[in-house]
Amino acid sequence: MVKRYLKLISLEEARHLLTTSFPPPAMTEKVPVTQSLGRVVAVPVYAKYSVPEVNISAMDGIAVRSRDTIGATDRKPVTLEHLSRVNTGNIVPPEFDAVVMIEDTWEVGDRFQIRKSAAPWQHVRPAGEDIREGRLVLPRGHEIRAFDIGALATYGVTSIDARAADVGIIPTGTELVPLGVRPGPGQVVESNTIMAQVFLSAMGSRCTRYPIVPDDPDLIAESLERAVRENDMVIISAGSSAGTRDFTEGVIRSLGELIFHGVAVKPGKPVMLGKIDNKPVLGLPGFPLAAQSMLREFAAPLLESWGLAPPHRHTVKVRLAQAVTSDLGFDEFVPVFVGRIRETCWGTPHARGAGVQMATVKANAYVHVPPLAEGFEAGEEIDVFLTTDPGSIDRTLILSGTLDPALEELANLVHDRGLFIHASTTGNIGALMALKRRSCHAASLSLPALPVMSECRFLMQHLPATGLVLIHIADVEQGIVSQDGITIEDLPKVRWINTRKDTSMRMVFDSLLSERGIEPATINGYHHEVSGPQAVAAAVRNGFADAGMSSSGIARACGLRFVPVAHEHLELAFHHDMLTDPRIATLLPRVNSPEFRHILGKIGGYGTGETGKIRLLGADRTIIDLRPDGIAQ
């Protein structure tokens, strides 16, 4: 047995230690006002002069003495002796106290007549109306926005003193290669410190990335000493190898003090904090998602406690489409995808390994599960933190079901129309369930090529008494994928990998076996089930199995050989009332476009004869063909 962590402390305790052990460095940076967006004011900004500096006219017109205008009416116009023609922004001479709009004056020879009295100060912008000389424009701590910069310039402010902090970031790990170098087997591109630099610079810190340090305690110590000397805070980013993890703690202890190592948080448990020369040294775990949450939950709060601009945190209330599970005693952060179906925001958790960065890329939010919760139930309403513009939620179509490469191409097509497609792999049954509870806009179904009525029966079994629209995407070739061209005859000799019972691939495979009188029990791996054809191809490619059922498109994408067996229909299904949804309305003409058929043709393996065909499956099990715009023919 090996020692891992002496003792895990809670996230709350760790953050308390972090934000109370290090007083803010007394650093400011003079920033030209034109480059101050997002920076935080360190020294209060005062107006250099009044704006306007003298009384000016707010309108085009004539400056008058209000007392001269008393009694003017349509029937008794007043002709003015004392006046001055002014335009908007012109000085109102001191002897005048009001402006009459040019529309309300009549020129009579070289004089002006008015037919309404003018109230004192009317249409005059008094000196200092906007701000007076010496008055506070921006207090300390204010985060500068684009429109603040306009005001600052108006008030004569050319630069501001912004809060600043120098952050040194050290990547460690012998397995790391720098960005731009193609990693060999077992190597990875050093990307965590790039991410840290981008993330922390946006808060207004100045980040320096040091060269990659291999797994050598002396070299780590040398780099760390230098970084501590040159910065207010140091982040030491661990590689995933055992070496760096173990060395960092020792090096921190040798140069200063270790405050903690190991926090009850997921991902991010191996995070550590040290103090060297009274400066914080944060040890970042190597798994990318762990590094992300530690940047967000530790590095950012520390810089925020120093007065830098925190990342904006917008929450949105969602209903969970799937349960989120979490370990009791741990603070857990899970990427979530948020989409809106009619009035409800649905959140779909993307809980996968801490090494799967695509989970965060595809997500637009994350959820925090506190230590005393074991997770959240499906259907529960919870708050999640958004990581994108909330407007993008309404521009996103949520798809659930089979992920075929044809759908990725469709997604690319509709992006040009401002529509995003977010797809999650759930299989046919999962997709129909999502459709039933309306946690997706549309289900992508792969249906075995069986007579129409049984297709209908299959759907009706799961979605009784509802009008469902089916749009045909393509016919997809199904067959056996392998490294070496395995056919149905080879079955008894190979390691097989199967898909779940509700998939079209499985239905076809099972009927193939029964046709040929092959006993499933004789097939090595028949009970090894993965989610779908993508996972089958991955397993075969990675050598975990010799063969399985997949599609020709997926086989090509994975560089596998393909022996065709049958074909399936790839269909999008959605509730009839969604025909009026703007996202569906944008989607339909793209599916039914020559462009889309052309793309599928180029990829190969797709039958596009019926692509774009729309049918309505009525609640009474009747099938009606619809026109491309969704109207009954």
Added chain:
Amino acid sequence: MVKRYLKLISLEEARHLLTTSFPPPAMTEKVPVTQSLGRVVAVPVYAKYSVPEVNISAMDGIAVRSRDTIGATDRKPVTLEHLSRVNTGNIVPPEFDAVVMIEDTWEVGDRFQIRKSAAPWQHVRPAGEDIREGRLVLPRGHEIRAFDIGALATYGVTSIDARAADVGIIPTGTELVPLGVRPGPGQVVESNTIMAQVFLSAMGSRCTRYPIVPDDPDLIAESLERAVRENDMVIISAGSSAGTRDFTEGVIRSLGELIFHGVAVKPGKPVMLGKIDNKPVLGLPGFPLAAQSMLREFAAPLLESWGLAPPHRHTVKVRLAQAVTSDLGFDEFVPVFVGRIRETCWGTPHARGAGVQMATVKANAYVHVPPLAEGFEAGEEIDVFLTTDPGSIDRTLILSGTLDPALEELANLVHDRGLFIHASTTGNIGALMALKRRSCHAASLSLPALPVMSECRFLMQHLPATGLVLIHIADVEQGIVSQDGITIEDLPKVRWINTRKDTSMRMVFDSLLSERGIEPATINGYHHEVSGPQAVAAAVRNGFADAGMSSSGIARACGLRFVPVAHEHLELAFHHDMLTDPRIATLLPRVNSPEFRHILGKIGGYGTGETGKIRLLGADRTIIDLRPDGIAQ
């Protein structure tokens, strides 16, 4: 009468014309991935290789063949012949299909023993687990976030093709001076194009600001032709003078086509749109707030229709503390300050002139009043758009009442403790009303220096049956402000300016008149009422009146002479239950600090003998002195 706009079109119609008349320019910009934050993907990004590229270990341990481990238990350990020692991230050699954690192994000589069988694939990260070679990482249209950049680097992506557009911005107006030059009377710093550049660059456009063009149609035409040639879109920013406004329309007509001039929107009515060489030319009004809303409502949507990143729009539901009025038929945008009192978000509109940039600086949100609404009632619940981090709302203390310079200093002091103070001038009665309906955290009251019980009675009259805490800020000198040292004896000869009846200044002035037997009617300007002592000083300074009542601090800030007459108590009042509010808890020790008294002493004109003294006015009209931490003594 003069012609202004031929015809106003609606904001909706104008925006439709804008976003449908100009197809997106076919522009992309190659951006290093490290500088791609906030940019929008123009060409989909695919992974250059699989991650991981081969099967790797997810743990420190030993790689095994799962079939060798079948049957291992505590009582029947299995000693393995075939294995490979691996650490996290190491390659799992092809002959192995599982990893056993090092904690679950026992070294026996040079071999390893296990006591539990290993499932196939256990603790193995299969090749392509994160992403497979050639698969889509980011679709077209994706806005890049900090953590996406980490993933891109991991997948070997060094640069991306981002959407881009060149925007030329021309400032016009003879009255303009560039930033860095002190404007003379009637001149203003050219700041609208700086604001436009900062705002539109944040969307990913490349903005070029051209030199200021004076009011000369030939020079404007020359600059416009050049800008159209060099950019995809041109913004021509009008000065406030009549000249530029009138010339711009003519110049656009002479070089191309005028699509509209004048939109039913406030502020921003004079906005115009032209088309020259098929490129959009947007004429921006000169008033800063008009320019702001037109940048947000026209320029940004145009760039968004071209695929650039829209400014993020976060809404929050607020209850209006005051009514918002608006003209029927106009879309209107009003700056709003949002603060939270217990569970309720309150929105206070800052409706002032389109030239008052401080209104947007002080606001953290804005409200959109649609054309068919005449505004919103006080107390109504509406959605507003935030312009700051929502987190800042909970760090803000809302003050209502008198705005004395002492409070500005206090605000500066508490900023260092992470607390913002937002104050609005409402007078004593307005402040007490706000306190009563809990739309502010605390009321800043200026109370005439009368015996304690009458002070209490005054408050109780407005807030019956509640426990109110009063914290003494300072004694403030009250007196007559003027340019030339006017005293009470001069009253009959001067133009006076008064404050509202509920102000302490007015109470003192009225009692002064009655003491001296002076008839109010004999005072020129007695019925001219402004909101408070700040407004009085401004009016006197601007020559609209000769004298009025104000405080010595304000007089000094305005450079006015001051003749003392009496003094008042500046007090903060809040509900007793707010003592536990973290904002109030942060505030109290600052008021009661030697530092604060020192600052007030330096300013002068303040009595600080009782500064920080806390009293509780019970519902039964009793007064209890509290300790500085709010506990009864």
